[in-house]
Amino acid sequence: xxxxxxxxxxxxxxxxxxxxxxxxxxxxxxxxxxxxxxxxxxxxxxxxxxxxxxxxxxxxxxxxxxxxxxxxxxxxxxxxxxxxxxxxxxxxxxxxxxxxxxxxxxxxxxxxxxxxxxxxxxxxxxxxxxxxxxxxxxxxxxxxxxxxxxxxxxxxxxxxxxxxxxxxxxxxxxxxxxxxxxxxxxxxxxxxxxxxxxxxxxxxxxxxxxxxxxxxxxxxxxxxxxxxxxxxxxxxxxxxxxxxxxxxxxxxxxxxxxxxxxxxxxxxxxxxxxxxxxxxxxxxxxxxxxxxxxxxxxxxxxxxxxxxxxxxxxxxxxxxxxxxxxxxxxxxxxxxxxxxxxxxxxxxxxxxxxxxxxx
Ligand SMILES: *Cc1c(COP(=O)(O)O)cnc(C)c1O
Numbered sequence: 001x002x003x004x005x006x007x008x009x010x011x012x013x014x015x016x017x018x019x020x021x022x023x024x025x026x027x028x029x030x031x032x033x034x035x036x037x038x039x040x041x042x043x044x045x046x047x048x049x050x051x052x053x054x055x056x057x058x059x060x061x062x063x064x065x066x067x068x069x070x071x072x073x074x075x076x077x078x079x080x081x082x083x084x085x086x087x088x089x090x091x092x093x094x095x096x097x098x099x100x101x102x103x104x105x106x107x108x109x110x111x112x113x114x115x116x117x118x119x120x121x122x123x124x125x126x127x128x129x130x131x132x133x134x135x136x137x138x139x140x141x142x143x144x145x146x147x148x149x150x151x152x153x154x155x156x157x158x159x160x161x162x163x164x165x166x167x168x169x170x171x172x173x174x175x176x177x178x179x180x181x182x183x184x185x186x187x188x189x190x191x192x193x194x195x196x197x198x199x200x201x202x203x204x205x206x207x208x209x210x211x212x213x214x215x216x217x218x219x220x221x222x223x224x225x226x227x228x229x230x231x232x233x234x235x236x237x238x239x240x241x242x243x244x245x246x247x248x249x250x251x252x253x254x255x256x257x258x259x260x261x262x263x264x265x266x267x268x269x270x271x272x273x274x275x276x277x278x279x280x281x282x283x284x285x286x287x288x289x290x291x292x293x294x295x296x297x298x299x300x301x302x303x304x305x306x307x308x309x310x311x312x313x314x315x316x317x318x319x320x321x322x323x324x325x326x327x328x329x330x331x332x333x334x335x336x337x338x339x340x341x342x343x344x345x346x347x348x349x350x351x352x353x354x355x356x357x358x359x
Contacts, residue, residue: 003250003329004289005349006342007357010047012241016225017051019239020203027213029206030054032077032196034222037340039063042070043352048225049074055096057220061086064093077122079220081132087111096120096155096194100132102145105152112151120155121146122194125180127173131164136180143184157181158196158218168232169202171211178214200224201231223336234335245339247299247332247348249289249315254324257284269311283319287330290314293345298338302330 021031033053038044040063045056049072056072058064059080067076078097082090084107090097091111099105099121112119123142126133134142139157146154159177161167174197181192197206197216200223205211223231228240236242259279270291285305290296296310304320317330324330334342342348 001248001329001351002349003248004293004342004347005248005351006334006339007246007248007351007353008041008044009241009244009246009353009356010043011354012244013044013225014047014051016228016240016244017048017053020221020225021052023207024219025052027206028217029197029213030218031225032057032079032218032220033225034058034079034199034220035063035067036060036079037222037226037336037343039343040066041350042067042072045070045072045074054218061089061093065089068093077220081124082108088114091115091117091119094119096122098122098124098132098158098196099146100124100134102142105146105149109149109152118151118153120153122155122158122196125157125159125177127159127161127167127176129161129163129165129167131160133159136176139180139184140187143188147188147190154190156192156194156196157184158194158220159198160220161198162201162232163199166232169198169205171205174202174205174216175212175214178216181215194218196220199231200229203230203237204232226339227334227336231336243333245334245342247289247294247334247338247342248329249287249332251285251324251326251328251330252288253284253286254319254326255284256281259318268309283322283324284308285317285319285324285330287315287317288313293347294334294342295337295340298335298341300333300335302332305330 031053032055033048034057036059040058045067055075055077057077057079064076076094078094081100082097087107088111108119124133126135161169181195185192195215196218200221202219228242259282260276290313292312301307306318308316
C-alpha cells in the first residue's frame with residue numbers, strides 16, 4: 001500500500017458526529033460541521049450529513065466548490081469572511097457566508113443580483129477573542145446596511161471565541177450574544193434564523209445542563225467531530241472516538257546505533273539542537289515522512305516508540321524493544337495541526353475505511 005497515507009475511519013467519524021448532533025439537539029442546538037481540515041472531502045461530508053448535521057461549513061471556497069461538484073446539495077456556510085476578489089464564487093457555491101465588512105456584503109449583493117440568487121449573511125460579532133467580528137456598538141449600523149442590500153438575506157449573527165486569544169465561551173459572553181440577537185430582532189422587526197455560538201470550544205458550555213443556551217441555536221464544529229477532543233484543554237470528549245485519523249508511514253532504515261552524536265555540533269536542519277542523553281546503543285528507525293507531510297510535533301508515536309526528531313523528509317524514532325524492520329509500517333495519531341498539514345500535503349494519500357485494518 002502507498003505510504004505515507006492518512007487512514008480515515010468513516011464509521012468513527014459518523015459516530016462522533018451523530019453523538020454530538022444528538023447531545024446538542026437536546027439543547028435545541030443544530031450542528032454545522034466544519035470540513036476545512038479535510039480539504040472539503042465529499043466522502044467525509046456525506047458521512048457527516050448522514051449523521052444528522054444541518055449544514056456543511058468551510059473556510060475555503062475551493063472546498064465548498066469541491067463539495068458542490070461532487071453533487072452535495074446540502075446547505076453550505078463559508079465560515080471565513082469572503083475575499084472581495086471571490087464574491088462571485090462565494091455566491092455560486094455558498095448559501096450563506098459569515099461577514100464583518102459592509103464593503104464585502106455590498107459586493108456579495110452585486111454578485112447575487114448578477115447571478116439572480118439570494119445570498120445569506122451571518123454577521124460575526126466581536127466578543128473579546130479579537131479575531132473576526134463587528135464590535136457590538138457598531139452592530140446596528142451594519143444590520144441596517146445589510147437589510148438594505150438587494151439579493152442579501154440577513155440570516156442571523158454569530159461569534160467565534162478561543163481561536164486567536166483563547167477566550168473561553170462562557171455564560172457571560174454567550175448571554176451577550178443572545179442579548180444582541182434579541183435586540184436586533186426587536187429593533188428591526190426581523191427574526192434571527194441562526195444564532196451561531198461558536199466552535200468546538202463552546203461544547204463544555206453548551207452541554208452543561210446548568211447553562212442557559214439562550215437564543216444560541218447553532219455551533220460550528222470541526223475538531224470535536226474529527227478528533228473527538230475539545231480544543232481548550234485538548235481533553236477527549238466523553239464517548240467520542242479520538243482515532244478517526246491515523247497516519248501510516250514506512251520504515252526506510254532500522255539500525256542499532258549510539259544515542260549520542262559525535263563530532264563538533266552546530267545547528268540542525270531546522271535550527272533546534274536536541275540534547276542527547278546517553279542511553280547506550282539503541283534501535284533507531286527512520287520513517288519516510290517529514291515536515292513536508294505533517295507537523296511532527298503533533299504526532300503521537302505508536303506504543304513503545306519515541307520520536308527523536310524530524311527534518312523535511314525523515315522522522316527519526318527510538319524503537320524501544322521493537323524490531324521495526326525496513327519496509328514495515330508505523331501508525332501515528334495526529335493532533336489538529338498534524339492533521340491539517342497531512343491533508344494538505346500532496347505527498348500524503350488518503351484512504352477511507354469503514355472497518356478496522358488488521359495490523
Ligand atoms: C475553524 C472554525 C470553526 C471550527 O472550529 P473547531 O475548533 O475545529 O470546532 C468554527 N468557526 C470558525 C469561524 C472557524 O474558523
